[in-house]
Amino acid sequence: MIDRPERALLLAPRGRDAAVASAMLSEAGIAAEACPSLPSLVEEISAGAGFVLVTEEALATTNPSSLVGWLRDQPEWSDLPFILLTTRGGGLERNPAAARYLGLLGNVTFLERPFHPTTLISLAQAALRGRRRQYDARARLEELHRSADRYRTLFESIDAGFCIVEVIHGADGATDYRFVEINPAFIRQTGMTDALGRRMRDLAPDHEQHWFDTYARVARTGESARFELPADALGRWFDVYAFRVGDPEAQRVAILFNDISARRAVEQDLRELTASLEHRVEAATAERETALAKLHEAQKLETLGQLTGGVAHDFNNLLTPITGVLDLLNRRYGVQDERAGRLIGGALESAERARLLVQRLLGFARRQALQTRSVDLAGLLDGMRDLIASSIGATVELHLRVDPALPPTLVDPNQLELALLNLCVNARDAMPRGGTLTLAAEPAALGPGEVPQVTPGLYVRISVIDTGTGMDEATLARAIEPFYSTKEVGKGTGLGLSMVHGLASQLGGGFRLSSSPGEGTRVDLWLPVASGRPSERRASADEQLPVSRALSVLLVDDEPLVRSATAEMLRELGHRVREANSGPDALAQLAEHRVDILITDYKMPRMDGAELARRAKEISPALPILLITGYTGPAENAPDLPRLDKPFRRSDLANAINRTVDPDSNVVVLRRS
Structure with missing residues (x-):
């Protein structure tokens, strides 16, 4: 703690040097204190000093180790000025013995006796100016250390x-x-x-x-x-x-x-x-402006994430009856009437594209609800081979390289498949005249700072490498920005790479994009290694599991259109359906009728699906409950309930009911995009 930072300390125990110098300094308005010995000088220096005036003989007749130790341990910002009174000339040329004191004191100015008051005061004021600049440096250093996360060091x-x-x-x-x-x-x-x-x-x-x-x-x-x-x-x-x-x-x-x-x-x-204080302020100001710009971008992303989260619920509610009814119409009339089948198929494809658009928005905003599990990545990639090959076309040669020692990976397989397919389609578009697409997977150990914002440890690296046109620096710098696209209008949303980057971050992994014009593009994803064994059984969204028996279903949804479409799909599956438009209505029906399964919407006024599930369990503890929702975030207060996201088709609904009624089926539904 520095109490008196600008006083002069004097060590001149012999003669009248201390008294004369103290008087001269006081006359110039500089506070001065004489110290009787070197240890007392070191003690006073610790309490604060602007500079020290010391005589040559005072250093020559005592052990300077305590002073040397203090100078050695002084902070980085400090270089305490000394004025050394000599009797044989001030410079090294006239007084070679002074070299010892130069090495001992460091920041020292020599003053030969007898000296003029003007000379002493000039040297003292220069020393104080230098010391003040050191104090300024200390203040700025402290400020920079406090702001180390936002400003340069x-x-x-x-x-x-x-x-x-x-x-x-x-x-x-x-x-x-x-x-x-x-x-x-x-x-x-x-x-x-x-x-x-x-x-x-x-x-x-x-x-x-x-x-x-x-x-x-x-x-x-x-x-x-x-x-x-x-x-x-x-x-x-x-x-x-x-x-x-x-x-x-x-x-x-x-x-x-x-x-x-x-x-x-x-x-x-x-x-x-x-x-220079001016230079430091300019540097700090520039860093602050950079930090504010990054904060502004982060706030834009957060705002868009909140917006998409809210819109997705309503949007998915709108898509659910559309998708469900189109699915039913396609099953009833698509085979009989070729034209109707073609039109209904086109409508279903548009609905699916709308669903994927919402997923991509949520992906780059990191608001999608991930269902992570231990996955055999080699099996997943092998299962995608035909899908990728058909998506990239015959002009692109596909190479799949998977390390045989690949460990299980902790991912959401649905989202990962969608991300990889996006990357492969992007690669295809970058090779209009054909080329080679390589999809590789291998174990990777990351050290500190090797991939920004990724914790060091063991990962699985997936690489998607093409021999396409590549990107220049300007395009590469903006490639993962949401809605940025170099494709023609109508041929891309600009959300593909943003979604992949967001997915990697949300999974706790890393993302790196590298490219140069004419040299192709490489995308690397680092995904965390899973501790458990991968699940062995999978089913696609188009594979409907067999219905073991007709069930008595209580369906709850406050949206009439959604409820009506869902009820019709349930009846098509052979189930008996009771409908309720709210939580209280559902509880009243549960009290009067026995049902085999409760299917309820999550977001409802007055009583949401989580609260309804809790109260339904009080009435019938063994009742299977399936939560259907267009809400994109986690289901609060109901994290363990089986969940089916809107919009869904009849096969999705059938699979979800079977998993809810038979939790031991160990089935994971994968949606093909």
């Missing part, structure tokens, strides 16, 4: 040169370093505009070997080092502070340096260690 804003190098061991055993990070000040001070990625020996061939050994020791032991060295043939000198950063095995060293040529030429010139 001191690396980009300080005026001191800063770089990070990594150790390279050559075939001949020589140690070299590659520049992996540099800041603007590094370029200004060294003139090396193309240092990034290059080797230090190539850029500084005159750099002495013992400095390379010093960096190697810092990388190996983690002990920081501070020294001075000439940086180039012009004879410029730099004050260098080197310390290890990151994982010790990475052997990376950060190097902070300042040009101190002026100080060596003219001892009274103080080193500048702190950055």
